[in-house]
Amino acid sequence: MTETRAVVAPAQGKPVEVVTIEVPPPGPGEAVVRVQACGVCHTDLHYRAGGINDEFPFLLGHEAAGLVEAVGTEVDDLAEGDFVVLNWRAVCGVCRACRRGWPWYCFDTHNATQPMTLQDGTPLSPALGIGAFAERTLVHSGQCTKVDPAARPAVAGLLGCGVMAGVGSAINTGQVTRGDAVAVIGCGGVGAGAVAGAHLAGAAKTIAVDTDPTKLDWAMELGATHTVNANEADTVDAVREHTNGNGANVVIEAVGRPETYTQAFYARDLAGTVVLVGVPTPAMQLQLPFLDVFARGGALKSSWYGDCLPNRDFPMLVDLHQQGRLPLEKFVSEEIALDEVEQAFTKMERGDVLRSVVML
Known part of the structure; x- marks a missing residue:
C-alpha cells in the first residue's frame, strides 16, 4: 500500500x-x-x-x-x-x-x-x-x-471529461462540417467545448446562447461568431435571425433542461440535428407535439462523453492543440x-x- x-x-x-x-x-x-x-x-x-x-x-x-x-x-x-x-x-x-x-x-x-x-x-x-x-x-x-x-x-x-464531451458533441455526435450553422445553448465548460469543436470542424456560424455575459465572452474567445443573451432575447427567434430565418443545422443543448431542449428543437433548421449533451435530472419530463417531431424531420441525438473513443480522440486533440488549432x-x-x-x-x-x- x-x-x-x-x-x-x-x-x-x-x-x-x-x-x-x-x-x-x-x-x-x-x-x-x-x-x-x-x-x-x-x-x-x-x-x-x-x-x-x-x-x-x-x-x-x-x-x-x-x-x-x-x-x-x-x-x-x-x-x-x-x-x-x-x-x-x-x-x-x-x-x-x-x-x-x-x-x-x-x-x-x-x-x-x-x-x-x-x-x-x-x-x-x-x-x-x-x-x-x-x-x-x-x-x-x-x-x-x-x-x-x-x-x-x-x-x-x-x-x-467536460471539454471532450463538448468537442465530441459537435464533431462526433452532431457531425458538424464545413459551412454549417451551429447553435450552442449553455456555454459552461461543456458548452464552451462544443463551441470550440464547431469552430474546429469549420462551421460558418457558431451562435453561443447563455444568460451569463461572461460565458458568452468566453465562447467568443473559443470561436463563436455570434452570441445571444437569453435574458434579453428569445433564443429561437435570435438563432433564426442569425441564420436567414432558417434555424441552425446543428443545435447543441448543453444545459440539460426541458425548456432549453425545447428551444433547441425549434431553433434548428428543417431536417437539422439536435444534440443533447447536458445531463437532465431523473425527475425531468419532456413534452413536444408529436406531429412536430415528425414534421421537422432530422435527428434528435444524445451525446455520451462526446461519443469519443479516447485512444483515437485524445491524442488527435492534443496534437491539434500543440499545433495551435485548438x-x-x-x-x-x-x-x-x-x-x-x-x-x-x-x-x-x-x-x-x-x-x-x-x-x-
Whole structure:
C-alpha cells in the first residue's frame, strides 16, 4: 500500500476533506498513475451533493493527466513514465456495441477492481472510476490514454471529461462540417467545448446562447461568431435571425433542461440535428407535439462523453492543440492546490470560472 493525499467527500452535502488514503499496488490489468493535474468538474460537485448515488465516501476528481508510476500483470501497452490522460470509458472490446464497431457506446467499460481506502480500511468510491484529486490513483490500464508528453498536464487533462464531451458533441455526435450553422445553448465548460469543436470542424456560424455575459465572452474567445443573451432575447427567434430565418443545422443543448431542449428543437433548421449533451435530472419530463417531431424531420441525438473513443480522440486533440488549432489553454481559468477544491466548487457555482485545475 502507498499512502497519498487526496480529496474525499465524506457524506452528502458536507464539505470535502483532504485526507491520507491508501493506494494498493496495481493488480492484473491495472495501473497506478501519479497525477500531475486534475480539472474541477460539475460532476464532482454532483458526487459531493449525492446527485450521482449515495456510495459515500467518494474520492473525487476525474479530469486528469499524469505519469504512469507502476503497472500490473497483463498490461503490455503501458510503461512506467508514460504521460497519459485518464478516461472513464475504457472499452471492453467484446460487448455487443464493441462487436458492432461502435466502441464509443461500450456497455461494459473497465475500472480497477481493487479499492482504494481510507487509512481505517473504509473503501472509497472513485468519481467515474478514476478518483484523481489525489497525488496517486489506481485505474484500469485501459483508462490510461497516452498523448504527446510535450503537452502541459493542466491542459491535456481537461480532455478527460467536460471539454471532450463538448468537442465530441459537435464533431462526433452532431457531425458538424464545413459551412454549417451551429447553435450552442449553455456555454459552461461543456458548452464552451462544443463551441470550440464547431469552430474546429469549420462551421460558418457558431451562435453561443447563455444568460451569463461572461460565458458568452468566453465562447467568443473559443470561436463563436455570434452570441445571444437569453435574458434579453428569445433564443429561437435570435438563432433564426442569425441564420436567414432558417434555424441552425446543428443545435447543441448543453444545459440539460426541458425548456432549453425545447428551444433547441425549434431553433434548428428543417431536417437539422439536435444534440443533447447536458445531463437532465431523473425527475425531468419532456413534452413536444408529436406531429412536430415528425414534421421537422432530422435527428434528435444524445451525446455520451462526446461519443469519443479516447485512444483515437485524445491524442488527435492534443496534437491539434500543440499545433495551435485548438486553444485548450483558454479553458483554464486558474491553477489551484489540492486543498482549494472546496473554494473552487463555490467559484464554479457562481460562474466565476470556466475550469479550475488542481496542480499536484
